Amino acid sequence: MIFLSTLFVPFVLGGLIGWVYFSGLWETVRRLPEAKSPHRLMILSFAARTIFALGGFFLLTDGPWERMAASVLGFFIVKAVLVRSLGRIPRSFSTGACSWKS
Numbered sequence: 001m002i003f004l005s006t007l008f009v010p011f012v013l014g015g016l017i018g019w020v021y022f023s024g025l026w027e028t029v030r031r032l033p034e035a036k037s038p039h040r041l042m043i044l045s046f047a048a049r050t051i052f053a054l055g056g057f058f059l060l061t062d063g064p065w066e067r068m069a070a071s072v073l074g075f076f077i078v079k080a081v082l083v084r085s086l087g088r089i090p091r092s093f094s095t096g097a098c099s100w101k102s
Contacts, residue, residue: 007070010060014071017056018078024049026086 028045035041053075061068 007066010067010071011074013056013060014074015078016074017053017060017071018075019082021049021053021075022079022082024052026082 024045028041031041032038057068057071060071
């Protein structure tokens with residue numbers, strides 16, 4: 001039988017994985033307008049974040065499926081918290097692909 005105390009650690013570590021993943025995504029999106037090679041930045045950021053998240057989940061879920069469920073729940077709760085706290089990026093129409101339209 002799985003006790004709640006054994007699910008707390010995967011929940012917290014899943015939240016930590018989510019925080020690293022979505023903070024990295026936030027930084028990538030913020031740096032795209034000034035990047036010399038935005039395609040490379042997007043691809044490398046996605047690869048690094050995905051490898052980190054999948055590797056973390058792989059190491060974290062050694063055993064029953066409840067540990068995986070707790071870690072994924074922590075991951076998505078952190079996502080919801082970060083989306084609410086960080087909000088949207090203010091648009092600057094003087095830079096980027098749409099600058100020729102203004």
